[in-house]
Amino acid sequence: MARGDYSPSTARATIGIAGARGVTREMLSDQPRGDVIRNTVFAAILLLAVSLALVGLGLLIADNLIDGWSRLNLDLITQGTSSLPANAGLRSALIGTLWIMAFVVLFIVPIGIGAAVFLASDAASFVTGHVLYVDGGVTARL
Numbered sequence: 136m137a138r139g140d141y142s143p144s145t146a147r148a149t150i151g152i153a154g155a156r157g158v159t160r161e162m163l164s165d166q167p168r169g170d171v172i173r174n175t176v177f178a179a180i181l182l183l184a185v186s187l188a189l190v191g192l193g194l195l196i197a198d199n200l201i202d203g204w205s206r207l208n209l210d211l212i213t214q215g216t217s218s219l220p221a222n223a224g225l226r227s228a229l230i231g232t233l234w235i236m237a238f239v240v241l242f243i244v245p246i247g248i249g250a251a252v253f254l255a256s257d258a259a260s261f262v263t264g265h266v267l268y269v270d271g272g273v274t275a276r277l
Contacts, residue, residue: 210224211224211225212225212226212229213226214226215227
């Protein structure tokens with residue numbers, strides 16, 4: 136699929152995409168030419184840096200897999216801690232991670248549900264979505 140060949144399946148999506156394209160085109164048309172060039176160069180440098188980082192990460196992962204492939208087996212997961220590095224496994228770390236995840240779920244899910252119930256109730260009528268400036272009154276004096 137070439138760029139720009141995307142055809143949405145509903146009329147609502149078509150209108151939304153057309154509106155987004157129009158707003159983007161309008162916003163970008165007001166920018167000075169120097170800003171457009173500077174932003175394009177910045178985006179290209181950013182993309183190059185991220186690409187180099189991902190290539191480096193891929194090379195490191197590949198190198199570790201090649202060097203450690205012979206040691207990857209079920210004992211790595213099922214063995215517990217050991218004073219000998221060759222016999223050490225991840226069982227204790229995995230069990231600890233599962234315990235932490237269980238406690239986080241036990242505490243966070245009720246808090247999230249409680250927040251949703253509160254925000255949907257009449258008690259949250261004071262939450263209006265207005266921006267409250269906390270700047271020592273500077274904005275009020277402008």
